[in-house]
Amino acid sequence: MTAQRGSEPGAGAPEVVGTRTTDPAAGRAAPDAATTAPTRDTAPPPRAARPRWAIPHGLDVAAGLAWRVVLIAAAVATLIYVAGTLSVVLVPVVLALILASLLAPEAHLMSSRVRWLPHAVATAVVIIAGLAVVGGVFTGVVYAFISGLPDLTSAFTSSLSEIQNWVRTGPLGLNNQQFAQLGDQILAGIQQSQATIAASALGAVGTVGELFTEGLLALFTLIFLIHDGGAIWRFLLRGVPRTVRDRADVAGRRAFASLVGYTRAIVVVAFIDAVTAGLGLWLIGVPLAVPLAALIFFGAFIPTLGAVISGAVAALVALVSGGITDALLVVLLLLAVQNLEGYILQPLFLGKSIKLHPLAVVLPIACGLVVAGIPGALLAVPLVTVIDNGVRSLTRPSDADVDPATVNPLDPRSARPEFGADPVVNVAPPGEH
Template identity: 40%
Template sequence: MGRFEQARENIRRAYEAGRASVRAARAEQTRRYEETQFEPEEPTAAAIVHNSTTSRDDAEVPGGLRVAAAWSWRLLIVGALAWFVLYGIVMLSTVVIPLIIALLLAALFSPAVSWLRQIGLNRSIATTIVVIAGIALVAGTLTAVISSFVTGLPEVTTNAKEGLREVENWMRHKPLNLTDLQFTKIGDAAQKWFDDNRDAVTTGFISTATTTLHVLAGFFLVLFSLFFLLRDGRQIWRFFVGLMPAATREPLDFAGIAAWHSLVSYVRATIIVAFIDAVGIYIAMVILDVPLKEALAALVFLFSFVPILGATISGTIAVLVALVAKDPLTALILLAAVIGVQQFEGHVLQPLIMGRAVAIHPLAVILAIAGGLVIAGIIGALIAVPMIAMLNTGIRALVARRRAASPEALAEAALPTAT
């Protein structure tokens, strides 16, 4: 052994001897502290080894409290992050909501664009044809609904006047027995309320005009966003995934594709369910000869895009029109038909058409709709459920992917199968 190796060996031995002496001194100090502070027969918390603690003070805290504290600060951070995200969505709602609506429409029209591209059309041309056809379809539907409403409105107005006259005659007789003076007081009270709230009504009209401008701006934003999502949606998604850390790109892409397929399935299934609801209630109104049949059927179709609540609200409106325009018996029969259609939807159509890919618990649906109403009104209720469906599918896809890649799953897959 050379002198250099011998010197290195001596240094190593001296270092190990120093470490051993330090460890012995620490052990002796801990032993003296325990003997002077605690009874020998009772083990101290400081003597207990905790994998999650780094100091004697942490060891004095009960394990359950430490776990609760650890969960608490993590939940506070996640809650604060969620609050900032929701606050940003509310502040940018005039941009975010049209973008989400464009995303839903892109999920609806993307199969048509894919079919046109398969037959040889250019991507831009195929997208333009689909967007123009969609605008024409929406414009034609609105025109038919407005025409039906204008045509049937005089009949409804006449029947409503007759109904009000009957109510007035009923109030003049038993059990109320109201006099002309009392009717005059009721009219004066209504006029006084209108005068007192004239400023609020005027402000409401101004707000409505401002909202109309926002709706027009949102319409053009939806139109342009829809065009580029249909034409360059895959490239936009790849660009977004490329901005993420390298380790998360592949899982994020996997979850995003699964969520997109779930959204496409959800939109298709919702349209089918809404169409069946509208046709069923329309047939009942045709049989009962209820006015504004076409307009009410279109209303049922549109409101059916809001799960659970939408069909209930549109069905209630149809029943009220039947009550005003016809008689209580007709309204009662239509109410039974609406309930029957909704029961058929809830117990047959939803489980059969929606499928397991977008299955969401009814409580989650109600909470999502309520949250959407609070954040963005009717539009928020419309887009809340599909967004929850996408999030649900994406998380499930990530969990399934992680389980499939786990060592236990790989080992199980490698086992020979019995023949």
């Protein structure tokens, strides 16, 4: 490198040689600023040699995903186990919540329109009226079943005679002795299963007592959900962090609004299905048309699975009473009713805001059936509807600035994404006065 001189030799000025400064007075070399400041051309320190036993990156990622999946699966399994263990309590509470979504708007409307009527009295009137309607429907169904049972019994007897004649003269070609032996074998099997039948009868008696207890718990919970729903919801919100409490309030209100809309719509759809199917069964001449229509009504609350079960029972009764022709007519009638429901009634009453994918309907029904039997299958879809709308509201960016007071939990429009921007009347949750 070339040497640079700042002045003439002997003038006392430091002499710069290369990258070091020579100070004659000090008699030693001082470090230059260029040597102390870091330079961009400085190479990074060499990386440590990777040990031979290091885990490959792909295996590391797979292991991380594996233990997370196992942890989530364990949490889900624990939740299902707890839900199955406490199903005797959870099923009545969820049923009461669904009934509250159907009756709470009427109780609030009654107490808000009639200023002198206390909310407790409106709650009592709505619950008594609801119980009277449900009791009247069940009474009518049982009476129609009892009145139509003799006709069905005679039709079943004639069908057995036809089956007996077919067994003797049909492709099987059994003679009287072989037919008698077949009957004796069937009778012996029935006698051997008498103990099982008796145990099942005792289990049915216990089930009736359990259902009565669960019904009382559901009624007790329903009363307080309608009367003090707002206070209960505010108490639950205290467990949410204050920074996200308003967001959780909006999500909860919209989830309950979606439940209100779903319950109203499914009741209307089920009623239309039952009336249409019952009228068609009566025109075809199928006995027990009213009980079968009631079965179709309750089956409509379990999408897909309920229609299959109720339709199979109706077709079987038609087959026993009127033969293959009536059974085929009933199958065609029920297919027409299902198409009416799927293409007209559900889009009209349910809309797009609470519409679920078919896979999101079948899988929860199957899980509910495994965990809690028929009540679990009945309550699975409403729960999925509530969770779906609540999660959508929590993850929707536009809901971050929505005022909870502008969301009416008793109005199904609150489940819509654009509801927060609409001018609405502030209506308190059930029990909030």
